[in-house]
Amino acid sequence: MTTVGILFDLLLATFIVLLAWRALAAAMLYQAAIFFIAFGLAMALAWARMGAPDVALAEAAIGAGLLGVLLIDSLAAFSRGRQSREAPKGNMTGAPTADPGGRRPKSRAALATAVAAGVAFTVVWIAAVARMPDGGGLTAAADASMADSGVEHPVTAVLLNFRGYDTWLEVGVLLLAMLGIFCAVGRTGFERERRPAVNDLLIDWLTRALVPLMVLVSGYILWLGKSDPGGAFQSGVILGAAGILLRIAGFRAFGHLPVWAWKTGLVFGFALFLAVGVAALPAGRAFLEYPAESAGAWILVVETACALSIAFTLLAFFVCLNAAGEREAEAQHRNAD
Amino acid sequence: MPEEECNDFPMGIFYIVLTLFLLANMAAAMARVFRGPTTADRLMTAQLFGTTGVGILVLLAEAASMPALRDVALVFALLAVLVVLAFTRGRTADEAPAADNGNGGDAS
Known part of the structure; x- marks a missing residue:
């Protein structure tokens, strides 16, 4: 892998972490949805870069394409109801009043749980990677049976x-x-x-x-x-x-x-x-x-x-x-x- | 597989440098997504992300000789516009009842 490739990967990884953080921490749901769409796009690029076009294709179709529409349209449909309750003419630009849910509550307990879950996941992940069998587990078995599968991919x-x-x-x-x-x-x-x-x-x-x-x-x-x-x-x-x-x-x-x-x-x-x-x-x-x-x-x-x-x-x-x-x-x- | 990408293929380096350039463009655009100020600004930039992403995918398809990535780019280009439509439609439907209430007799 070339230096340029490593630079590319580092930049992309930074993107993904930043976007994920903003998608979780954004105060307005509209913003969170948009960050989530951008996150899906960055993830698709990451899968492509890791040589997994199958996952990249699924991520591009679902994560960046379809889910974005579902989120944005549902937000629009539901905020119409809230809006008419709170103020007849909502703020059309930033729309802080239009977002259902509004500001998310911040709690120390939630933060502690998230950190604990993150640490636990990292431990499990490291343990799993350490035990990964050489040659990718069942890859050889799957390759050997390809002739019977009826497909080429x-x-x-x-x-x-x-x-x-x-x-x-x-x-x-x-x-x-x-x-x-x-x-x-x-x-x-x-x-x-x-x-x-x-x-x-x-x-x-x-x-x-x-x-x-x-x-x-x-x-x-x-x-x-x-x-x-x-x-x-x-x-x-x-x-x-x-x-x-x-x-x-x-x-x-x-x-x-x-x-x-x-x-x-x-x-x-x-x-x-x-x-x-x-x-x-x-x-x-x-x-x-x-x-x-x-x-x-x-x-x-x-x-x-x-x-x-x-x-x-x-x-x-x-x-x-x-x-x-x-x-x-x-x-x-x-x-x- | 990614290891093999640009060793005996001089164009590979060129493609990777170009993808890095496009990604750097996205980094500049990130500032707009983060700072807004309006939701429309953010969405607009996220869309431009998508366009740049299509470019990156097509280049990666060549650099890593994975033609399947072109299909990813195709799907991306097709579906990206839907979000904008959902957003603008949601907004205009928002404004319509406020502007005039008897909007062409909505289905009731």
Whole structure:
């Protein structure tokens, strides 16, 4: 590694620590969200620099792209309600009054806990690094079985084949998160019209230009997973982002679908993954073990289903959180009148 | 793998120097993100971070001969604009009810 490379890494590491600190310590939630977006970007660069394009791709799509939209839009939707309660015309520039939560409480106990947790983590981390086996643990075993995996990219082989249940449960985690949102804010968002259509040439043009591109790139990334970094999660995130863009621009974007169709879309990937896994049992294979000769095709089917479900779930996150914010704002308005 | 990057590849050093330059640019922009003063300023700079980041990723793809990083840059470029849209839409929808309450009959 050259000196310039080391300089680059040092600068990037400083960035990451600074941004993480500011994201945690920022007094306003809007600021914290923006620092978090910048942090995601710096992390993606760090993963790229460490030679992990798979993680960089996921971080770029989720950490820097999608999560930022969810945070900013939810803050905007919820602060509308708070704002009308506190002052009819909020401060539009720095908006200290507009931020829900306002200033964070500072407590010595929290600080002490954080420091203790940091120290404990460092100790565990050092111990784990010291015990790391030579040759990267299971890397050799995974490499040796690549021929049976049905795909050419080792990360996809591990995620969708060798440790398929991990990925299956991850899709389940998304589903659980969705259920959490259902419980917290209800699912009325699906039946409601979104904000009135936008009369903005720029947004309109941008949507018409970007959405087809996003759908295309989503399919490309999904297909790429077979041989290169890519796959269901990243692809689903991009597809979900296309839906979110449509909603932001005032299009209905699946809003006319009945609620049962939404629910089907949400569980589709998880259910199909499970069905494929269980179908292996009567054939005398292990749970989630694909037949070796057609493993590639099965992986593509499962990945496509998961990508669609992930896209649906992320769009539903957006729709539900937004509807909850709107409802709160409306309730505030009614109280004010 | 990163160790191999620019040994027998003279352009590699050039690319790495360029990425360092871009990163130094981001360091200058960091001051704006930290100091604000308005949320829009910070968001604007965070967006410029994204643009510079795309440049860095494309250069890194060449320097480390990891073509997959170009896809990362592509995804980045596609999704970065969404945050700004969410921000501006949130703000304009904020202002609309304050300006006139009968805004085209909102769905009720």
